[in-house]
Amino acid sequence: MFLGKISLWIALICLLIQVSHCMPAKRRLVAAGAGLSLFISLLSLVFAHVTNDFSLVNVFEHSHTSKPLFYKITGVWGNHEGSMLLLVLLTAGYHVWAAFHKNINQKVIQLHALILIAFLSFLMFTSSPFVAMDVVVTEGLGQNPLLQDVGLAIHPPLLYIGYAGLSLIFCYAIVEFVENRLDEKWVEMQLRLALFVWIFLTIGISLGSWWAYRELGWGGYWFWDPVENVSLMPWLICTALIHSLLVLQAKRRLKSMTIILSLTGFILSLLGIFLVRSGILTSVHAFAQDPGRGLYVLGFIALVTIGSLAIYGKYSNIHRATSSERACFREIMILLNNMLLIGFCACVLLGTLYPLVMQMVLDESVTVAAPYFSQMLQIFIFPFIILAIGVPLVNWQGSVPVQTLLWYAPTLPIAGLIAWYNDQVYILAILGWWLVMLSAWQGIKHYKKWQRIWAMALAHAGLGLMVVSMTVLAYQTKETQVMLGYGESIEIARYKVTLDKMMVYMRHNYMLREGVVSIYSEGQKQTVIHPQVRYYPVQQQNTTEAAIYRDGLSDLYVVLGQTNGADSFGLRIYYRPMINGIWLSVGMLVVAGIFAMIRKRK
C-alpha cells in the first residue's frame, strides 16, 4: 500500500530532522508531522484489513473475508508487524506531547526522536506491514480464533500506551540527570508521567489476565508465562519509581534510585519487545519465529543498557546528596520497599531469562515452572503487605503519635472478624483485610485533605483486597471433571450443576456446540449458562468458550469437554472464590492512580 509505506518514510524524515536539530524552533511542527504520518500509516493498514486487501502479506496471513468487522480492525495489532506499528505510533504520541510541552528540554526531544528512529527503522526494515504479495489471492489465512475476543482486542493498545511512555521517562531522566536539572518541576513531571504509564500498564496487564481467565479454559488468571512476566517487570519497576519519586519530592533524597529506576523501566520494556517477538517462546501470545528481528532488538537493548550505565557512571559524581538530615523512618522503609520490588523483579527476570540463555548458548530447551515464581511471590508478599500496613501511619518526621495508634487499633480485630465471617482465616487474608480496613480508615480520616492521601489509601486498599482474593482463591478453589447425560447433575462447593441439554448452531465464521447448564444453590435455581465448543472452519480449529456464573465475588466456571459421541458429555467445573475481588482490586488501583494524577488546585 503506497500511502502506508510513504507515510512511514515521511515520519522517518521528520524524526531525522528532529534529532539533527536542524529546525529547533519548529519542533512541534516536526513532531506533529511524524505523529500524523504514523497515524495515517496505521489507518491505511486498518483500511487494507477492513477492505480485504489481500495484496498485502500482512492481510493475507492474518485476516479472512468472513472475520467480523470488529476483529478485522483489532486484528491489525494481533500480529507482529501491525502491533509494532501501533507501538511506534503510540511512542510518537508521547513525542508529540513532549514536543508541545514548553517545559521539556530540547535534548530530551532529540534523544526521544533517536529512540523513535531506532523503533521505526526496525519496523520499516525488518518488519514492514506493507510488504506486497507476489501472487494474487482472493482469500486470507484467517486469525487464530483465540485472539478474536474483546479483551484481547483492546489489551494491546492499552498496554502499549504504558510501554511507550517508558521511553519518554527514560529520556527525561537521563538528559536532566546529565544536565543536573533534577529540580522540583522535574520531579513533579516525572511523577505524573510515571503515574500515567503505571495506570495503563495496570489496565493492560489485567486485561490480558482477564482474557486468559475467560478464554484459556481452566479458570486460571496468571501462569508466569514469560510473556506475562515481561509485562509485569516494568510494572514492578514503575511502582518502585512512583514511590521513589514521592520520597524525592518530600525529602529531596533517593535521587540515584529514581534515575536508575527510570532507566531500568525502559530497558525492561525493550526486553519485553525482544522476548515476545524473537520466536524463542512457546506461547499463544508469542509472535512467530524470526531470529533476524531478535538479534536486532537484542543489539539495541545492549546498546541502551551499556550506554545508560556509562552515562550514569560518568555523571553521578556531580550529584552529591542535597540533604544533610538524617534519613527518617518512612524514607528508609520506602527504600526497603523499593529494594524488595527490585529484588522480586530480579527473581522474575532470572526465571524468565534463564531458559532463553540456555536456549541460545547451550541449545538446551528448559522451562522454569510456575511454582518457582509463585513461591517467591508468597515470600515477598509478606514484607510488602507489612510495609504497606505500617509505613503510611508514620509521618515524614518519623513519629507515630499515640493517638494515631489508638485511632487505628480497631482495624485489626475488624479485619479478623471479616476474615472469620467469610471463612477466610489465613494469615495473608487477615493481613490483607487489615490493610483494606486501615487504608479505608485513613482515607476517611483525611477526607478533607490532599488527594494524594486518598490515592495512597485506595491503592493500598486495592493491594490488600488483591492479596485477600489471591490467597482465598489459592486455598479454597475447587475443580471437578464429570461426564453427564441430559438431566444429570454434579455438586461442587455450595452449588449443584445440571446439564439440561445440548444444542448446535451456525454463526458468521464458526459453528458451535452448546450446553444448556442450570446452576442451583440452596435448592433454588440461580441461572442457566451456556458453555460452548466452537469450530472455526477456516483455521480448522476448535475453541472453548467457558460459561461463567458470577456469584458476587466468586465465579463458577464451566467448560464443555469432549463427548463420548452418544449421550454423555464431558464437563469441567471450577469453583473460583474471590476471583472478582482481583478484578475489583485492579479497578481500585487504577482509580487510585487517576486520583494521584489530579493536580490540587491551589
Add this chain to the structure above:
Amino acid sequence: MKPKHQRLILILLGIFSLSVGVGVMLRYFNEQLIFYYSPAQLHAGHVKEGKVIRIGGLVKEQSVIHHEMSNTVEFVITDGEQDVLIKYKGLLPNLFREGQGMVAQGQMDSTGVFLASSLLAKHDENYMPPEVAKTLKEKGHWKPNN
C-alpha cells in the same frame, strides 16, 4: 556499642540475609527447572524415572485412544524417528489434534510410558510450538505453513 561496630553488624546482617535469600531462591529455582526432550532424545539418553520433564512432537495419526471408564486418553507422539506413548488423565485441550504439534509435561514410568500431568497446547501464530518445530526441522520433517 560503638556506632562503628553497630554499622558493621548491620552490614554483616544485611549480607547474611541477602545470601540466605538468594540461596532460598536458587533452591526453589532448581526444583522448578524442567528440561525438554524430543522422543529421539528420550530414547537415546537416560532420563531418570520419576523426574518431571517435557516432551514434544507431532501427535501420530490414528494413535488416539479414549478410555472412558477411567477418563484417560492414550496417544503417541513422534518426531519422525522415535515414538513415545503418552497417557493422560483428563479432558484434552482444544488445540489438540492428530498431526499437530503438542508438548506434554510429566514423568516416564518404569515401562517406558510417559505419564503426562499436563498437555501444553499454547502455540504461536503458526500453531506450532517452537521446540517441536526445531526438532522437526532437524529431522527434515518440517513443512512450513504456506
